[in-house]
Structure formats: C-alpha cells, structure tokens
Amino acid sequence: MELPAGLVRLAQPLALAVVTGRADPPFPRSRRLRIPIPASLRLLPFHAVDLIVVANLLAFWLVYSGGMGPLLGDGRLTPFYPGWWLSLATMASSVPVLLREHWPLTAWRIALAGVFVTAPIQDTLDGMGGLPVPLPAVVTYLLVVYSVAVRCERRITVGVWIVSMLVMALLSSGFDEIAMAAILLSVTALLGYNVRTRRLAASLLAEEERRSKGALTAQAALEERARIARELHDVVAHHMSVIAIQAEAVPLQAAGDAERLEEGLREIRALSLSAMTEMRRVLGVLRDEDGHTDTAPQPGLGRLEELVGTARSAGLTVTLSLGGDLTGLPTAASLSAYRIAQESLSNAMRHAPGSNVSMRIDRSIAELRIHVANDAGDALRHSPTKPGHTGHGLIGMRERVSMLGGRLWAGPVGTGFAITVILPIMEEA
Template sequence: MTPSSPQSPLWPTARAQARLVLRALRTPSHPATPLLGDSPRRWLRYLPYLVVTAAVAALLPVTVNVLTTAYGLQADAAWPLAVAQTAPLLMAPTRPLQAWWLVFTADVIGAASLTGADTLGSPWPWPPPVVIGYLILMAFLGLRESRPALIGVWLTTGIAGFAFELLRSELSDGVWMLLFILSGVVLVATGALRERGDAQRKLAAQESISEAERAQRTLLEERTRIARELHDVVAHHMSVITVQADSAPYRIPGLPEQAREEFGTIAASARESLTEMRRLLSVLRSADTGGELAPQPGITRVQQLVEATVRAGVPAELSLSVDPAQVPQAVDLSAYRIVQEALANVVRHAPGAVTRVSVVSDGTDLTVVVVNGPAESRAEPLEAAGTGHGLVGMRERVRLTGGTLDTGPLPDGGFRVAARLPLTAPGTAEETA
C-alpha cells in the first residue's frame, strides 16, 4: 500500500485540508469592512484607497499600451481586457477575495487570448503589468484573509501558470514561476503581519480580562478576610452577652423566675448564634489561616505601622487624636487596615516620599488621612504602575462601616487617601440619643 493510495491514513487528512481550502476560497473570512477602517488616524484609513486608486490609474494605460504594442492585440480588445485586469483592484480594501476572483479570471482570459499571438520576446502568460497588479492584490489578500485562503490562492496561481506553460512549445521565459514565487513571498509576509496583529489584539483582550478577574479575585479575598475579622469582633460581643445572660441570676438577687427563663433563652440564642457563625466561618477560612486566631489589631497599633514604615526608608509622621475606647471594634479594625494598605502603597510606589498619617475623631466620625508627597528616593519604585487592587479592600471596609473614601493624586505628584468612618452604625444614632 503506497502513501498516496486511497487506503492510506494520509488520504482522509488530505481530503479534509482540500475541502478546507476550497471553502476558504469561496467564503471570505471577514465582513466587507475597510482595511485599517478602525485606525484612529484619518490618513491611515484613507491609505488603502489611495494605494489602489494610484495603482489602477497607473496600470490601466500601461496595460493597454503593452497589450497593443508588445503583444499585437487590437485596441478594441485590449481596453476591456485591461479594465478587467486592473479595475477590480479598487475592491481590494474591502473585498480582496472577490477582487482576486475577478482579476484571476481576467488574467486567465488574457493569457488564453495571447496563446496564439506572437509573444516571442515578451513575457507569457503574464505580462509585466499583470504581475505588478497581481502582487499588489496579494498584499491586500494577505492582510485580510485566513491562511487556508492564502494557500488556495497561491496554489491556484501556480497551477494556472504551469498549465499555460505546458501549452507552450517554445523555451519558457519563467515568468509564471516568477509570479508563483513572488506571490508566495508577499502572501507569507503580509499574512504573518496580519497574524501578529491578531495575536497582539487577542493578547490585549486577554490581559484586560485577566485584570478584571484579578480585581474580582482581590475583591472576593478582601471580603472573605473582612468576614473572618468580623467573626472575631462579633464573637467577642456575643460571648459577653452569653456570660452576662448566664450570670444574671447570680448577680441580681431576687430575680423572678420568668426573668431567669428569659435570660436563659438569651444565653442559649447567643451560643447558638456563635455556633452558626463558626460553622459559616469554617467555609471561608482556608486551612493555612490558623494564625488569624490572634486578637485583631486596631488604632493602638498604628504607631507600630508608622515606625515600621520609617525603618523601610519612608519618612513618616503620625498625628493620633482619638480615644480607642470610644471606637467600635469594626471601625477600629477598618481604620488600622486602611492605614496599613496606604503605607504599603507608599513603600511600593513612592519610596522616600514624606508621608503624614492622621487619625482623629470628632465624637461622631473617625477620620483617617494618609498623604504622601512625590517620591524623593533615587531608587526605582518596587511597582511602576499600580493595579488599584489595594484600593478595592479600602472601599470594601469603608462601605462595611457606612463611611466614605476619597483617594487620588495631588498636584505636586503625591497621593492622598482619606476615609471617614462613622462611630455609630447608620440608623442607630437616633436610638442611642
């Protein structure tokens, strides 16, 4: 069994590839949109039309002149043939495959009409203007069509040229081989340029999708972290409620039996809530977060953050004017995390920048402000461009407490992070009053 027999494993593959090429030659791989039509520069959008217009204006009279003088064709036959061989180039910017079918058919008809003429000393079957126009069309084809279509065009060009060569008894001038080689070179070059552009566009789109996915993952991770931290905050209060409810009958003498039962119900409900919360937390807490059982940090540890930032080479100052006892634990933890992330951003993006941290309270709101000037260190930043993922966590924490967050660059090149965190949960201020 030979490799080319119908029973060979290569035969189904060859037939499938042939069907793919024929389908690509029949169906354009893109809609009839202009080449470079989405370019932001106007001259680039008009460039393909200027090229084909100049090519038709130059090739049409030259083709007529060559057909009449070099090949002895009558003018009444040369003009229609020249128009058929050159005018379809005007379709190349939008419909290059359809233009190729028209030009190729006209070129074959022209070569057939010159078969019986005295073409000794003149290139045959493709006159020089035909070769030039054909190569221009190949460039447009390579920039728009798929690889199977380009292979089909190239093979069809070579088969047609070789078929005409078999009809000629004189010594070949090799023009058919020249067009076959040059058209292949042009198709490969322009096709590679198109595929490179497609790959760059897909890569840019994939990077945009990846960036969105990273931002979403950062948001989910921060929410999970907040949920774990809130567990510690809420669990403390629920434990206090449980202890107070259980110890009430012993601390308050003469408590009625009905009140004892009520306190027992409160304690049981608090314990049940703690159990349900821990069960939910087990889903959020990963296996490697056992160290998070330590007490959560707060405003009292902001001084340590500033000192660590100074040791990292960033001159930082702290203004702390707040009584930690008057700050709810959720706000206390959120303020600490906001300062922590803001200082980490300064170290990453603005090494050496003078930074001022302010945490003050007016009795109603806790205001956290972190302002840094332009980077003064000669060292390169650890990150040249930020992703903004750190700000995602800040916004989530501020939203959790019902506050507001204001971030943005300063006119002198620095950056400002300002958060306002209400000390009383929304909807409870009136109740407390």
C-alpha cells in the first residue's frame, strides 16, 4: 500500500533530521577569526588561536557551570535520581556545544535525547523560567539548532524544527510554553538559515570570481600565443625566403667555382643560424626552462641595416632612406616597425624576386611612418603569382598596426606593390 504523497513529503525531512541527514562541509573561515601566537609565547604546538573554538569552550563552561554541573552535587535530587542519571543529563546538556562545530546534526540528536533526560529533573526542581527543561539545556539546544540551520540544507532544518516542536508540545504543560518554544526555535532557525544563504552567496560569488580570473588568464595566454605566432611567422617567412633564394642562386653564381660555392653555402648557414637564434629569442620571451622571463632584447630599427643587407644578398635592390631620430623609440613601436619592414622585404623576395625596393622610414614627434614599395622585378617573366598576393603576412601586419592603434594602406601600385604604415609613438608606462 502506497503512502499518500503529502505524508511522504512530511516524513522525508523528519527522516533526514533524525536518521539519514548529513551536514555540509564547514564554510571557509575568515582569517580575522584566527589570532596568530608570537613564537616566543607558543607553549603548545599551536600557531594561532581560533576564536570560534574559544567561543565554544566558553559556552560549554557557562552551560556546565551555570546549571547542569551543580546538579551532580544537588542533595535534593539524590533521593530521586541515581548518580549516573544526573551525569548523563549533565553531559547531554553541555557536550553538544563542543560538537556543533564539526558535527551539528550529531550534536542536535544528542541534545534532543538530553531534553528527555533533563525534563523530569526540571519537574522535580519545580520549574525554571516557564520552560519544560532547565535553562542551560535550552541554551544548548538553541545553539545546536542554529548550527544545523547554518550547515544543513533547508529540508533538514525544517525536519529539525518539526521534531523539536513535537517534542516541546509533548513535554510542555500549557499553550504559553509551546508558544515560547515556537518563537525561540523559529527565530533561531531563521537566523541560521539567513547566515547560510549569505555564506552560500558569498561562496558562489568567490567561485565566479575565480572562474573569471581563470578565463582572463586563459585569454591572456591565447593572446600571448597569437603574438608569438605572429613573431614566428615573420621570422620564419623572412629567413626561409632568403635561404630558398640563396640556395637556388648560389649554384648558378658559382658556375663550378668551388670557392664561390663554399662562400655561398657559408652565407646560407649563417642565415640559418640567425633564423634559429631569433626563433629561440622569440620563444624565450614566453618562458625559459626555469620559468623565468627571457630578457634578451627583441630586434628593433637598430638592426635595420642588417635586415636590408640580408635582403640585398638575396637579390633585391634595396634603397633605404631614414628621416628623423629613430633612437629611443618605444619597444613596441620599434619591434613592430622592424617586423613590418621585414615582412615587406619577404613579400618582395617571394612575389617579385630581383625587384627594386624603396624603403623610407620617417619619425615625427607623435608618429612613425613606414613606406615600402617594390616593382615587379622578375615576377612578370618567371612567376605566375600576382604581385599583390601576400599570404598571411599582410594579415599579421594589420594585427600589429591595430594593436598599436595605427593605420595601414597596402595594395598594387602600377606593376608592383606598396605598403604604408603610420604608427603612433606612445611612451611606455
């Protein structure tokens, strides 16, 4: 026979409270509730004083010494109750105060049993404050109900309240006592539930903040990877273009001359080592093997002559013109200008081999202007690739310029191609 649904819903919180319910783990405690002990005063192996533990010990002592402890020596009770009964009543009314921090439901169950043990003693003592049990036992009971409301889910708290009211109705001798018990239990349970709700909200907020920080960290890592990818693209594209052109041109230039062939191979080896060194430097900006940031300097416009010399050795005719003082530029602007010039020369090598390239870099007070233009070179005769095609290099340039808040124009000019970039010069913080 199935029980009615309403009866099942009523029985479930009662079963959770009395038998099957479990308390949630304690909430993280504020550091302000722990007072560090100076090393010179540490007589015991404790590094701090926990104020919650101190408060529970103090409450236990007050409950014990304020009413239940003296019962053991009360001569009026000796004819009616054996010593073990009085000891049991004393322990059931005070020990739950010590247990409520770690085992709130266990503490409540012991306190509930203590109510039945101390109620006859209260009758013998002829009442005490209009309550069916001694006042110290009432204090203990309210403390453990508060702990249950803070640490347990709502159904368990409701079950504890219902069981408590049933017990109070059973032991009380009048409506006034039942009403007083209902008020005390309701206020205590609502106070604990409110504290639980606020702590849960604070915990969820802290978790959300941790997730937000994790998301921001992941986003920063992705941005860093994208930056490294741009750097690697520029390094590899430029050096591999030069190496490929050199590897094709050296045998033709040597024409069987072993000495010229050896010299050309030395140049290719030097370019390969330079590419590997620069790639290691780019990757080192992220982390070295020990987890420390690499402080090796990134290339800037100070290495422009070296860059142009490499392009000339690959067969380009490069005319370089500089205007203004290019020293003392912010690192980001100098690095981006170098990479833009490097990518422009790489594009010319790939799509217009043997072309004439004019490069002009000017600096004003607030801007750095870069203009690179090349003609078709040998592309019209030997390459089916259109001069305006630049692959991913132009995308990388736009990303760099956008990152610095600059402007870029790129496109075919006559039979060649031209790129103009204007970067704002902003001093680093």
